[in-house]
Amino acid sequence: AAPAVRPNPAAPGGRIWIWSGGCTAAGTATSPALSAPIALSPDDPSGPGTLxxxxxxGAYPLTLHCGGTQTATIHVATAAGDGGAASDHLGIxxxxxxxxxxxxxxxFGAVSLVRRRRAATSD
Structure with missing residues (x-):
């Protein structure tokens, strides 16, 4: 299975979680987007990291070195005004x-009231 990154996209300085997708040996996950490498083990082939x-x-490569090499992409989304997209604003x-x-x-409420009044007056 391919490695996974969550959340993806993530904000600069944010915390992410890496799932290796099948590391067979202890190793690390490295990326120019990470503050420090993420340690991985075959018993728990996942770990937290900080951007x-x-x-x-933009998109940053993530490389897992653990009994082989696996790759994934970390997507970084900046806040609106920093060149990114404001995905949390309501559009028209x-x-x-x-x-x-x-x-x-x-x-619906108005129609229900009118029908109730008509039913009450016809009795």
Missing amino acids: RPDLIG GDAALGSAVVLGGIA
Whole structure:
């Protein structure tokens, strides 16, 4: 299995977790994005790491050396205003969808009230 990085993308200076995907010997995970190498063992072929705080957004190679060589990619996302994308802001589509749901709820409530009143007056 291929190595995995979570979260991916991660923020500069953030903590990540590496899963080796099948290390057969003790070793390390190295990357220019990491503050320090991550130690791996065959008993627990995963480990935490910290990204360097001075990283710019982009993709960084990750190499696992543990009874062979495996590679993965660490994606670094910067905050909005630093050249990255603001993925946590609501767009116009999200606002329109939210408004439609609220208006639909109001319309459903109004129709229910009218039907209840008509049923009560016809008895």
